[in-house]
Amino acid sequence: MDFDSALASLFQPEGRLDPYPAYDVIRERGPIVQAGNTWFVTSHALVNRLLREPGLRVADAADYDRSWPDWRENRGVASIVLSMLQTNPPDHSRLRRAAAATFTARRVAGLREVIAGQARELIEAMPARADFMSAVAFPLPIGVICALLGIPEQDRAWFRQRTSDLTVVLEPISSEEEMRAADVAGRELEDYFTGLIADRKRAPQDDLTGALVEAGSLTGEELLANLVLLLVAGFETTTNLLGTGLTTLFDHPAQAARLRDDPDLAPAFVEEMLRYDSPVQLTTRYTSTDLDLGDGHRLDEGSWMNMMLGAANRDPERYPEPHRFDPDRPNIQPVSFGGGAHYCLGAPLARLEAQVAFPLLLAMRPGLHLDGVPERRDRLTLRGYATLPVATG
Numbered sequence: 270m271d272f273d274s275a276l277a278s279l280f281q282p283e284g285r286l287d288p289y290p291a292y293d294v295i296r297e298r299g300p301i302v303q304a305g306n307t308w309f310v311t312s313h314a315l316v317n318r319l320l321r322e323p324g325l326r327v328a329d330a331a332d333y334d335r336s337w338p339d340w341r342e343n344r345g346v347a348s349i350v351l352s353m354l355q356t357n358p359p360d361h362s363r364l365r366r367a368a369a370a371t372f373t374a375r376r377v378a379g380l381r382e383v384i385a386g387q388a389r390e391l392i393e394a395m396p397a398r399a400d401f402m403s404a405v406a407f408p409l410p411i412g413v414i415c416a417l418l419g420i421p422e423q424d425r426a427w428f429r430q431r432t433s434d435l436t437v438v439l440e441p442i443s444s445e446e447e448m449r450a451a452d453v454a455g456r457e458l459e460d461y462f463t464g465l466i467a468d469r470k471r472a473p474q475d476d477l478t479g480a481l482v483e484a485g486s487l488t489g490e491e492l493l494a495n496l497v498l499l500l501v502a503g504f505e506t507t508t509n510l511l512g513t514g515l516t517t518l519f520d521h522p523a524q525a526a527r528l529r530d531d532p533d534l535a536p537a538f539v540e541e542m543l544r545y546d547s548p549v550q551l552t553t554r555y556t557s558t559d560l561d562l563g564d565g566h567r568l569d570e571g572s573w574m575n576m577m578l579g580a581a582n583r584d585p586e587r588y589p590e591p592h593r594f595d596p597d598r599p600n601i602q603p604v605s606f607g608g609g610a611h612y613c614l615g616a617p618l619a620r621l622e623a624q625v626a627f628p629l630l631l632a633m634r635p636g637l638h639l640d641g642v643p644e645r646r647d648r649l650t651l652r653g654y655a656t657l658p659v660a661t662g
């Protein structure tokens with residue numbers, strides 16, 4: 270595969286099924302390469318460094334106003350752009366602070382038993398032949414984030430399709446039809462959260478929605494966008510980690526047996542799962558000033574960069590034999606949760622859910638195996654499975 274076809278393959282369904290060979294070809298050109306008017310960053314060291322670089326920004330509402338004046342009409346786009354994910358300092362810290370207290374390592378560690386209880390119930394209820402995505406990988410993270418946000422149990426299933434439709438706006442390329450579906454999903458989610466916010470104003474409650482309403486530091490529009498973000502960021506990625514992690518265990522039965530025998534290995538296994546097949550494969554930044562990288566590369570102000578998180582996690586300079594799943598690697602530290610100011614707020618929660626779920630699954634369903642061909646979702650940014658058929662015994 271040459272460089273041009275490697276790059277092109279990432280934007281085609283077949284290439285997206287397994288982007289890793291293409292990443293290797295692109296990385297061979299150097300840690301950062303320009304293609305058209307976009308830069309692709311593929312080395313672990315440079316991705317890590319640039320995510321923390323003050324001269325880089327995320328595209329925020331003011332940028333969208335310049336490049337796409339009607340963007341607010343698409344409510345899927347609006348709910349992501351108006352959230353902390355696409356906001357720069359100083360507003361970014363104000364938005365992030367309002368939600369951050371809920372996600373400190375200590376608060377999250379306190380959720381271990383709640384997560385274990387939900388996981389146990391779901392694994393017990395999983396039929397002998399099941400789609401793992403529907404039986405566990407979806408309901409566990411949605412149950413946890415909805416419990417935090419104070420969303421009633423009966424409403425949870427409703428979010429799956431809407432979230433899936435909305436997150437297409439995070440992809441580098443999407444069709445008109447997908448963008449229309451994202452708009453509809455954005456409107457429905459906004460309506461839902463408008464109702465929830467009104468409930469909390471009438472009757473305050475001790476949950477994340479109540480805390481954000483009470484903080485009073487967010488405009489109505491910001492409040493809505495960040496609730497939508499917390500919901501969609503809070504489960505689709507974790508669902509994908511659970512699905513991808515399980516297929517990785519199926520592909521490595523000796524490693525799965527080690528984890529079954531010693532659940533204390535779970536943190537190392539989950540870090541390596543995150544590295545080996547990251548649920549988030551890329552994120553974008555642009556330069557707010559001319560930027561000299563000091564290695565011969567000079568980027569003009571306004572240059573677009575794709576931070577290829579999935580490629581950085583398979584960088585041979587950082588990880589010997591990068592295509593091998595090896596939870597014994599020292600100091601894994603993948604860039605799957607990003608880095609710098611936008612470092613994933615939910616990282617401790619996502620890690621804990623996976624660290625709790627896999628040992629329970631292996632202990633409660635010792636004969637669990639693949640029972641058909643898993644179907645991947647055709648996405649580059651949010652990588653995961655649509656269905657994952659499994660059977661016990």
Ligand code: HEM
Nearest residue numbers: 353354502503506507510552605606607611613614615619
């Ligand atoms: C395996 C699961 C997850 C992965 C791989 C993941 C990945 C990421 C990444 C890469 C970013 C940074 C994007 C960027 O810099 O442009 C991010 C941001 C974020 N994530 Fe996660 N995430 C996961 C789970 C969660 C969970 C469970 C929550 C919430 C409950 C969450 C909430 C957020 C929020 C609010 C942000 C925006 C932070 C900011 O802009 O300051 N994520 N996530």
